[in-house]
Amino acid sequence: xxFICSQESLLHGIxxxxxxxxxxxxxxxxxxxxxxVSNDNKIHLFATDLEIGIDYYIPAQVIESGSVVIPNKIxxxxxxxxxxxxxEIESLENNNIIIRENNATYKxxxxxxxxxSNFPEIKIKSKIKIKQKIFKxxxxxxxxxxxxDESGSFLSGVLFKIINNKIExxxxxxxxxxYKNIQGIKPVPGETNIEKNSTDEIExxxxxxxxxxxxxxxxxDEDVFTEIRVGERQxxxxxxxxxxxxxxxxxxxxxxxxxxxxxxxxxxxxTEIKVNNDDFRDKMERISLFVRxxxxxxxxxxxxxxxxxxxxxxxxxxxKAESPSIGEALERIPxxxxxxxxxxxxxxxxxxxxxxxxxxxxxxxxxNDPLSPAIITPDKDKSYIHIIMPVRTD
Amino acid sequence: xxxxxRLSIIHLDLDAFFASVEQRDNPAYRDKPLIVGGxxxxxxxxxxxxVVCTASYEARKYGIRAGMPIWEAxxxxxxxxFVPTQMNKYxxxxxxxxxxxxxxxxxxxxxxxxxxxxxxxxxxxxxxxSEIIGRKIKERVYQELGLKVSVGIAENxxxxxxxxxxxxxxxxxxxxxxxxxxxxxxxxxxxxxxxGKKTEELLNKSGIYRVExxxxxxxxxxxxxLGKNAxxxxxxxxxxxxxxxTPPSTAKSIGKExxxxxxxxxxxxxxxxxxxxxxxxGYVARRKSYKGRTITLKIxxxxxxxxxxxxxxENPTNLDDIIFKTxxxxxxxxxxxxxxxRLLGIKLSNLASGNERKQLxxxxxxxxxxxxxxxxxxxxxxxxxxxxxxxAVTRASLLSNPKR
Numbered sequence: 001x002x003f004i005c006s007q008e009s010l011l012h013g014i015x016x017x018x019x020x021x022x023x024x025x026x027x028x029x030x031x032x033x034x035x036x037v038s039n040d041n042k043i044h045l046f047a048t049d050l051e052i053g054i055d056y057y058i059p060a061q062v063i064e065s066g067s068v069v070i071p072n073k074i075x076x077x078x079x080x081x082x083x084x085x086x087x088e089i090e091s092l093e094n095n096n097i098i099i100r101e102n103n104a105t106y107k108x109x110x111x112x113x114x115x116x117s118n119f120p121e122i123k124i125k126s127k128i129k130i131k132q133k134i135f136k137x138x139x140x141x142x143x144x145x146x147x148x149d150e151s152g153s154f155l156s157g158v159l160f161k162i163i164n165n166k167i168e169x170x171x172x173x174x175x176x177x178x179y180k181n182i183q184g185i186k187p188v189p190g191e192t193n194i195e196k197n198s199t200d201e202i203e204x205x206x207x208x209x210x211x212x213x214x215x216x217x218x219x220x221d222e223d224v225f226t227e228i229r230v231g232e233r234q235x236x237x238x239x240x241x242x243x244x245x246x247x248x249x250x251x252x253x254x255x256x257x258x259x260x261x262x263x264x265x266x267x268x269x270x271t272e273i274k275v276n277n278d279d280f281r282d283k284m285e286r287i288s289l290f291v292r293x294x295x296x297x298x299x300x301x302x303x304x305x306x307x308x309x310x311x312x313x314x315x316x317x318x319x320k321a322e323s324p325s326i327g328e329a330l331e332r333i334p335x336x337x338x339x340x341x342x343x344x345x346x347x348x349x350x351x352x353x354x355x356x357x358x359x360x361x362x363x364x365x366x367x368n369d370p371l372s373p374a375i376i377t378p379d380k381d382k383s384y385i386h387i388i389m390p391v392r393t394d
Numbered sequence: 395x396x397x398x399x400r401l402s403i404i405h406l407d408l409d410a411f412f413a414s415v416e417q418r419d420n421p422a423y424r425d426k427p428l429i430v431g432g433x434x435x436x437x438x439x440x441x442x443x444x445v446v447c448t449a450s451y452e453a454r455k456y457g458i459r460a461g462m463p464i465w466e467a468x469x470x471x472x473x474x475x476f477v478p479t480q481m482n483k484y485x486x487x488x489x490x491x492x493x494x495x496x497x498x499x500x501x502x503x504x505x506x507x508x509x510x511x512x513x514x515x516x517x518x519x520x521x522x523x524s525e526i527i528g529r530k531i532k533e534r535v536y537q538e539l540g541l542k543v544s545v546g547i548a549e550n551x552x553x554x555x556x557x558x559x560x561x562x563x564x565x566x567x568x569x570x571x572x573x574x575x576x577x578x579x580x581x582x583x584x585x586x587x588x589x590g591k592k593t594e595e596l597l598n599k600s601g602i603y604r605v606e607x608x609x610x611x612x613x614x615x616x617x618x619x620l621g622k623n624a625x626x627x628x629x630x631x632x633x634x635x636x637x638x639x640t641p642p643s644t645a646k647s648i649g650k651e652x653x654x655x656x657x658x659x660x661x662x663x664x665x666x667x668x669x670x671x672x673x674x675x676g677y678v679a680r681r682k683s684y685k686g687r688t689i690t691l692k693i694x695x696x697x698x699x700x701x702x703x704x705x706x707x708e709n710p711t712n713l714d715d716i717i718f719k720t721x722x723x724x725x726x727x728x729x730x731x732x733x734x735x736r737l738l739g740i741k742l743s744n745l746a747s748g749n750e751r752k753q754l755x756x757x758x759x760x761x762x763x764x765x766x767x768x769x770x771x772x773x774x775x776x777x778x779x780x781x782x783x784x785x786a787v788t789r790a791s792l793l794s795n796p797k798r
Contacts, residue, residue, distance in 0.1 A: 149708075174757045259757050295751055347753055373756060389754040 001037045001066030002090040005058060010087055011079045013045045013058040016247055018072050019213040022049035029111045032069040036113060037062055046119055052210045052251040055119050067113025070097055074108055120250060122231040126202050129225045136218040138169050138180050139211050141357045141384055146208045147173035154256040157205040170261050176350050177261060179385040202230055205258060210251030217247055265387060266373055269366040271342045273302055274379065275317060275335040277363045281355045283319060283331040288348045290321040290329035295391055298348040303341040313337055344370045345391045354386040400571060402515035403639065404528050405546040405554035408491060409563040411508035412448035412484055416477055418540045427453035427474040429467050447479050451563055487539055494534050498527050503639045511551050513639035525568060532566060552635035556585060574633040579606035586630045588623050605631045650674045651739030657696045659734040665722060666791060671740045672718035679742055680776060685710035686742035689717055691724040696733030703727055710746050713772050
């Protein structure tokens with residue numbers, strides 16, 4: 001195998017596919033990137049931890065075809081340190097790799113390309129296309145609610161339920177739940193958020209890791225799509241499906257039955273609070289310095305004062321925290337409140353996690369009682385709902 | 395002035411605590427002989443089988459004392475009002491009482507629900523002398539809780555408690571350092587810590603009745619009479635007590651370990667030992683009403699290399715089964731060395747007390763329901779063990795193999 005390509009595109013390619021590598025995997029060969037060279041002046045780069053995998057093509061001048069696995073860490077560092085210009089890579093018989101740049105020559109010990117796994121063939125059940133920007137925002141607003149436990153249960157993934165003309169996206173770690181509803185599936189290509197090739201209802205659970213790597217690869221550009229191919233046990237994302245240099249990411253799917261989340265989402269409330277998101281977030285972040293170490297306890301009070309002002313609903317949220325090792329804290333945040341007074345206690349981390357991903361100016365906090373789930377949503381956007389269970393304090 | 399400043403120990407004791415709470419809440423009980431007792435939660439019908447927990451001062455006039463059987467109290471005071479204890483209510487008041495005191499110093503040593511020591515040395519510049527602090531607490535307890543507290547102030551814990559007893563009820567008594575002998579010497583010897591009924595009788599037989607006699611007695615004679623305790627008691631009789639006010643230490647972790655007599659290679663035996671240790675750790679944690687989130691497995695091999703592997707759970711636990719499941723999981727992560735295991739240990743840390751705070755769940759999975767059942771089961775087992783001994787119920791796998 002021998003080829004010449006630019007430092008820039010080589011580095012770009014390495015940085016994309018190396019997201020597929022996980023240090024947890026014990027086999028040294030999978031800490032490397034597969035370089036496959038055929039004669040069409042493209043180099044195929046592929047890296048995987050056998051759970052997910054990412055591949056990408058870079059343009060090159062091919063001199064001799066073949067394949068080799070180059071250790072990721074050293075090749076990444078090395079290429080990054082080269083100046084712009086052409087780099088020649090050649091593999092020798094014993095999987096030694098020679099890298100040449102102007103007057104420099106480096107030799108790296110590699111692995112045989114034939115021992116590396118292949119990018120899997122996925123038997124496609126359904127195919128959908130979705131705008132990258134929307135997909136990216138959806139991941140951002142849901143993924144943090146997954147469980148960090150590594151048992152591989154449905155809690156460690158995000159549910160995508162595709163029904164008729166919408167996708168419901170749900171993640172929960174059983175203490176909180178994020179729900180996003182993507183509307184607007186239309187059959188006209190190019191003018192919609194989502195395109196779909198069948199009317200089948202699809203329900204899949206995508207692992208956290210696949211989505212978090214995908215998030216880093218997705219674009220904020222309004223006009224680009226990603227294609228999602230759903231298989232029986234695997235899923236594949238094709239970024240820039242229309243362009244020539246597309247990125248592909250595959251992942252296994254999590255098997256299991258996601259709980260009925262519609263049952264969990266309450267729909268009537270005794271108290272509804274509207275508060276400025278930035279203000280609420282700043283003060284919550286500040287008071288979080290004083291939370292008790294284990295459950296990050298913050299007490300939230302919304303009580304109407306008797307000598308109320310002209311505007312009936314004007315109220316304030318009082319946050320209280322105390323830490324035996326630090327001291328006590330109190331914050332006041334002006335808000336509007338409808339309904340009953342309430343005192344409720346939360347894990348401040350759960351609150352911060354959600355208010356950090358809501359971009360709206362104002363948020364609504366909807367409550368029933370100190371032991372029932374609370375809902376936090378953007379003020380005017382009904383497509384996103386986040387539910388948090390409070391902390392019981394006796 | 396110097397002397398006053400040295401009086402930094404305050405002893406506080408709520409007067410007829412349970413009875414006063416009941417009298418406060420029920421105007422009908424006020425100024426009447428009220429006896430609180432019986433079996434907690436057993437209702438009035440069970441009252442006769444219990445003992446007196448607290449008698450109001452009005453009832454004490456009839457000779458009713460704490461610890462007396464209810465039937466005897468009824469005989470002594472047939473017109474007395476008998477009510478069952480409501481422990482939760484008293485504990486709530488107790489917490490408020492402690493809270494008031496803790497605003498003046500962190501050096502608090504609780505003796506029981508209604509009694510504690512404070513060391514206010516160093517707090518004078520903030521709140522004033524111990525006398526002022528004592529008065530403030532007394533006033534606040536009355537205003538905020540509606541209860542009377544007796545206060546004793548002196549230069550050490552022993553004298554402060556003596557002072558409280560001298561002032562009771564509704565007392566406020568200071569023993570200035572110059573008056574120690576004057577106040578202490580005439581008291582009966584039973585006023586000293588460490589002199590119970592038996593010792594008192596013994597000393598009485600030798601003609602010793604008052605503290606002064608003990609204080610002046612030569613060491614050798616006293617040692618003959620009292621043995622090891624002689625020195626301590628003599629010091630107390632002289633008004634000397636150097637024990638500092640010590641706040642209760644909070645446990646950081648609960649752990650148990652076993653060193654095997656021979657090195658163990660069979661996993662089965664290790665797992666069995668872990669089960670035993672899990673039960674021991676769980677039991678201690680439940681007794682002290684602690685729950686821990688972090689569980690650590692300690693394993694030492696024959697060559698003395700030691701590994702600690704831990705896992706932090708989402709919710710704190712003190713259940714044997716959860717501890718056991720976790721340590722077995724951790725054991726699986728340790729690559730066993732040749733030559734076998736010398737020592738196994740389990741530690742429960744990241745402790746939080748009791749049930750008080752819990753992150754609630756949205757989804758009640760099968761496992762949570764199982765968890766609730768497990769908790770009930772463990773509680774029942776604990777009750778059986780408390781009643782019939784630790785070996786009354788055990789795991790089948792922990793029984794030694796029956797011999798054929």
